[in-house]
Amino acid sequence: MDLLIVDALDQEVIHWLESRHSVRVAPELADDPREFRQALYNVRALILPASVAFSARTLQYAPMMRAVGRINAGAENIDAEACLRAGVEVVRSATATAQAEAEFMIGALLSMLRRVPIAGADGMLVGRELGACTVGLIGMPPAARAMAAMLSGFGCRVVGYEPSLHASDGVWNRWKVAPMPLRELIETSDALAIQLNYFSRYHGLIGERLLPYCKPNQVMVSVSHSGVFDEQALADVLRSGRMAAAWLDSLEPGALDEGHALHGIGNLQVTPRLGSTTRESRLRSAWAVARRIDELLMTTPSGAAEFRPTVPGEPLDLAAEPASR
Numbered sequence: 651m652d653l654l655i656v657d658a659l660d661q662e663v664i665h666w667l668e669s670r671h672s673v674r675v676a677p678e679l680a681d682d683p684r685e686f687r688q689a690l691y692n693v694r695a696l697i698l699p700a701s702v703a704f705s706a707r708t709l710q711y712a713p714m715m716r717a718v719g720r721i722n723a724g725a726e727n728i729d730a731e732a733c734l735r736a737g738v739e740v741v742r743s744a745t746a747t748a749q750a751e752a753e754f755m756i757g758a759l760l761s762m763l764r765r766v767p768i769a770g771a772d773g774m775l776v777g778r779e780l781g782a783c784t785v786g787l788i789g790m791p792p793a794a795r796a797m798a799a800m801l802s803g804f805g806c807r808v809v810g811y812e813p814s815l816h817a818s819d820g821v822w823n824r825w826k827v828a829p830m831p832l833r834e835l836i837e838t839s840d841a842l843a844i845q846l847n848y849f850s851r852y853h854g855l856i857g858e859r860l861l862p863y864c865k866p867n868q869v870m871v872s873v874s875h876s877g878v879f880d881e882q883a884l885a886d887v888l889r890s891g892r893m894a895a896a897w898l899d900s901l902e903p904g905a906l907d908e909g910h911a912l913h914g915i916g917n918l919q920v921t922p923r924l925g926s927t928t929r930e931s932r933l934r935s936a937w938a939v940a941r942r943i944d945e946l947l948m949t950t951p952s953g954a955a956e957f958r959p960t961v962p963g964e965p966l967d968l969a970a971e972p973a974s975r
Contacts, residue, residue, distance in 0.1 A: 651692050652947050656680050657699040657721055663936045671947055687711040694950075695943045697721065698728075700923065706732035717741050717946045719939040722927050726848060726875050741942045745792045746935035747926035751873050752796035754925035755843045758871040758897045759785070763841070766895040766917060768867045778840075781805040786839030787827060788856070789846030789874065790815060795825045797843060802826060811835050813852075836860050841869050848875035858883040864893055871897040873925040876905065885911040888918055899925040 652671035655664065656679050667673050679686040680702050690696070690712040697719040698704060704718050706729050718728060719741040733740050764777035781804040787794045790812035798808050810827040817829040836842065836856075842864075846852060857880025864887060872878070876898055887893045895917045905912050912918060 651694070653695045653697070653943065654679075654689060654693045655697045656686070656702060657697050659697065659721070659936050659940075660933055663933075663940050667940055667944065670944055690715065695719070695947055697939060697943070700727070703727035704733075705729045709733070709736050709738070712738075716950060717943050719943055721935045721939055722747060722923075722932055726877075739942075739946060741939050741946075743935045743938035746938055747931045748792035748796045750928040750931040751793035751845065751925045752800060754899065755793075755797060755845070755871045755873060756780070756800055758899075758919075759783075759841050759843065759869060762869040762871070762895040762897060762919075766869065768894060780841070783807075783840035784809060784838060785841045785843060786810065786830070786835040788812075788832070788835070788842060788844045790821065790825070790827070791845055791847060793845050793873070794827070794843075798825050798827050809835055809839065812846075833860055833863065836864050836868075839865060839868065842871070844870065844872035844874045844878065846874045846878055848877055853877045854880040856880065856884075861887045861893070866892055867894045869893070869895045869897075871899070873899045876901045881905060881911040885915060888915050891917075893917075895919070897921070899923055 651674055653667060653673045655667075655673060655675045656677055658677055659675075664673070664675060674689075676689065677699075679689055680699055686702065687708060688711070690708070692714055693712060694714050695717040696704075696712075696715065700720065700722065704727070709715065709729075709732055715736070715738050717739045718733060720728065725740060725742055728740055730740055760780055763780055763783070767775040767777050770776045780801075784807040785801055787797065787808065787810040790810055794810065798810075801808050808827050809830040810822070810825075811830060811832045815821060815829070819829075822829045830838075844856070846855075855878050861880075861883045870893060879898075884896065888896055897919045899921050900923055901912075901920050904910065906920065907913060
């Protein structure tokens with residue numbers, strides 16, 4: 651079989667793929683891990699929803715796999731290193747969700763600035779205007795470009811931090827964002843928009859060395875994986891009132907349960923990855939993923955695909971080279 655689709659896709663995209671490849675559409679496999687693994691044996695490409703992980707162990711059941719596609723949301727539960735070792739490409743669209751995420755973050759900032767009032771010069775509790783704010787962008791993915799353009803229309807000052815970009819890089823001028831060291835950005839921004847691509851080296855990056863020094867009454871929205879935060883440091887700065895409000899669009903399961911640092915914090919709002927998920931972004935992403943998978947399948951016809959025979963029940967050593975070519 652060329653392609654197994656476990657996610658919900660637009661019918662036009664599915665029909666296009668079916669006209670070019672052998673396709674099985676089986677969204678029910680998302681709720682049956684055992685059947686899902688058994689379905690992978692002769693599959694060359696896969697499109698998965700965010701709820702289904704793809705690990706090194708799963709790869710043991712997929713000796714012909716060449717591509718794993720993800721339409722929306724993050725790919726944190728896809729083992730990218732195991733896929734790389736096995737020659738499996740993780741297919742995602744880098745730009746399809748940019749507009750959706752930018753609109754979501756601006757909407758979140760507008761909401762928090764108005765509904766979490768602070769004391770004005772006359773002592774009254776009042777909301778704030780986004781146009782009067784310095785907005786700090788942490789991470790510069792495609793959504794940051796769209797967001798910077800929108801924020802300029804409000805009259806905001808926009809500053810940014812991206813660990814992979816030098817301050818002299820031309821991207822800053824083209825996107826009209828002023829580069830700034832991370833601590834200085836957090837200390838001076840009235841609002842933070844965090845969209846940093848998550849890697850293990852960034853775990854807990856935004857924590858006790860930075861958050862206690864945030865600008866008073868700051869608001870923050872994040873579409874990044876929640877692993878970029880030190881949860882205790884975030885809880886402390888929210889409970890103390892120094893940070894007025896925070897909105898996380900991705901949070902690890904159980905993080906709000908009793909006994910955890912973020913439990914019961916009234917000025918924290920959490921949503922389940924709404925930022926990147928719109929009708930338009932899903933359609934853009936579905937077509938981008940479908941076309942790339944089609945390209946990969948056409949490049950390696952099914953008869954030419956490398957097949958590594960296995961003994962039933964014997965795990966594959968994915969790091970080893972095949973015995974013969």
